[in-house]
Amino acid sequence: MNTEIVITTAATFGMLAVIFGAFGAHALKKILSEDQLKSFETGVKYQMYHAIVLLVLGLNPTYITSEIYWCFTIGILLFSFSIYGLVISSAKGKKLKFLGPITPLGGLLFIVGWLLLIINTIS
Structure with missing residues (x-):
């Protein structure tokens, strides 16, 4: 695996997490409910x-x-990103419901990634 790609991807997602976190804490705080803000923060x-x-x-x-x-x-x-889309679209009154089933697929990929890391480490 090309380490430059991995590090660049990591840095990009890290930078975006900081930007989205600040956006949620400041700009979205005024338009989101407490539950919506918590969901957004979970995505971040x-x-x-x-x-x-x-x-x-x-x-x-x-x-x-x-x-x-x-x-x-x-x-x-x-x-x-599906959480971001769900929360922001819901706050605007046009919830993109098709994103709902996408969130657990991302969670499943996280689990598989961790499992592969465990397998790769012990083998």
């Missing part, structure tokens, strides 16, 4: 957690595989 947290994992794996390429990379990368896109 999981994005940042997995950005950090990608960064660590990029800096220690012994354990990274393309399968782990893609599980975490697509997991972030499906999990976190």
